[in-house]
Amino acid sequence: MSDGLNPDGLTLTRLDRLDARLVTHDWAWARDNAERIDAHWDRRVAEKPALFDGRVLLARACRVTDGACTIELFETRFSAFLTFRESGSPDPSVTNAFAAVVPWSRDGAAILGVMGRESANADQIYFPCGTPDGSDVRPGARVDLAGSATRELLEETGLILPPDASDAWVLVSGAGQHAFLRPVVFPEDAAALVARMARHRAAEAEPELAGFFAVRSPADFQPDRMPGFVRAYLGQTLLGQTLLGQANA
Numbered sequence: 001m002s003d004g005l006n007p008d009g010l011t012l013t014r015l016d017r018l019d020a021r022l023v024t025h026d027w028a029w030a031r032d033n034a035e036r037i038d039a040h041w042d043r044r045v046a047e048k049p050a051l052f053d054g055r056v057l058l059a060r061a062c063r064v065t066d067g068a069c070t071i072e073l074f075e076t077r078f079s080a081f082l083t084f085r086e087s088g089s090p091d092p093s094v095t096n097a098f099a100a101v102v103p104w105s106r107d108g109a110a111i112l113g114v115m116g117r118e119s120a121n122a123d124q125i126y127f128p129c130g131t132p133d134g135s136d137v138r139p140g141a142r143v144d145l146a147g148s149a150t151r152e153l154l155e156e157t158g159l160i161l162p163p164d165a166s167d168a169w170v171l172v173s174g175a176g177q178h179a180f181l182r183p184v185v186f187p188e189d190a191a192a193l194v195a196r197m198a199r200h201r202a203a204e205a206e207p208e209l210a211g212f213f214a215v216r217s218p219a220d221f222q223p224d225r226m227p228g229f230v231r232a233y234l235g236q237t238l239l240g241q242t243l244l245g246q247a248n249a
Contacts, residue, residue, distance in 0.1 A: 005218055005235025008228040010174035012236055016067040018169055018180060020097075020143035025060050025074035029084065029091040040086070041079035050118040053079045057132040057143065059097035062178050069171060071097055071178065073143050075134065082120060089176030099149035099180040100129030102233070103159060109190035109216045110234055111197065112226075113156055113209040125213050125225045127181065128156040145180055156209050158200025162186060172229040179229040183237075190214045 030037065045051050057073040058081060064070075085096060103111045113128050115121045129152050136148040146167075153159050165184045172179040186193055194212045201207045215221070217238055221231055 005221070005239070006228065006232040008175040008232070010172050010228055010232040012232060013064055013069075013171045013173070014067065015064070015069050015169040015171050015180075017069065018145060019068070019070045020145050021070070021072055022057070022137050022141040022143050023060070023072045023074055025072075027058075027060075027074065027076055027080070027091075027094065029094065030076055030080040033083070037077075037080050037083045040083040044082060044120070048118055048120065048122075051078075051082075051120060053077055055134055056081050057097070057134075057136070058084075059095045059178055060093060062095065062097065062173070064171065069169075069180075073097060073132065078131070081131065085176070092176075095176055095178050096131070097145075097178040097180070098129050098131055099145035099182065100127040101149045101153040101159075101161070102127050102181050102183040103153070103157070103193065104183055104185045105190040105193045105214070106185060106187055107189045109193075109214040110238075111157075111190065111193055112213045112215060112230065114211045114213055116208055116210045119208060123210070123225060124227065125222060126227055126230045128153045128209075146182070149180070149182055157197040157212075159186065159197065170233060172233050175228055177229055179233075181229075181233055190216075 041053060055075050056078050058076055059071050059073050062069065062071040105111065112125050115124045129149060132143060132145060132148045136144050138144050150161060161184055170181045170183065172181060188196065194214060197212050201209055215234055218235055223231065
């Protein structure tokens with residue numbers, strides 16, 4: 001599907017198992033573009049002083065076989081990742097891999113966050129998530145993408161997964177990204193769920209999100225503010241073209 005709902009022709013794959021591992025990788029693109037990365041970072045920090053150049057994880061290999069995904073991630077500076085992404089992801093061997101819980105209300109709305117003005121993705125609308133980092137690495141070099149998604153959900157919305165939460169995943173791939181999405185139905189209707197998230201946000205000293213956005217149909221999409229992976233997943237799910245990843249299937 002390559003249209004307004006999925007302009008980049010992204011692929012969606014249902015996953016039964018996800019195995020992410022930390023590996024050592026000498027990223028030649030970052031090494032060869034060190035001066036460019038530093039200059040780009042200086043410009044971005046001048047625009048957004050709250051940006052922090054921590055260590056993050058990017059992916060160098062991703063394989064899916066019979067519903068099982070194996071992905072290798074390596075560590076790099078956030079400034080290198082930001083320059084890479086905002087340059088159009090010029091090294092096709094490296095991708096931005098991240099995981100997110102997709103909160104669904106009991107009455108069929110997906111709830112998204114609106115990024116705050118001090119973030120690198122200001123005013124963008126997508127599921128609560130973040131780039132994985134060293135805190136997501138477990139013994140044996142396993143990268144806990146599920147834990148990363150759960151942590152980001154809690155930090156940004158205050159939501160804790162219900163005990164009967166589905167462990168199904170949908171992988172949205174393409175355009176330099178691997179988005180691992182875990183759809184979860186919460187017991188509240190959309191208004192109550194958004195209100196609970198808003199109370200959490202109001203109690204935060206420095207909230208990362210500027211607000212929340214409920215989507216019930218493609219008519220609610222804001223293409224200029226919603227990344228392609230969001231529109232691809234929600235477009236396919238909400239139009240009923242497939243049960244792939246449908247939270248309340």
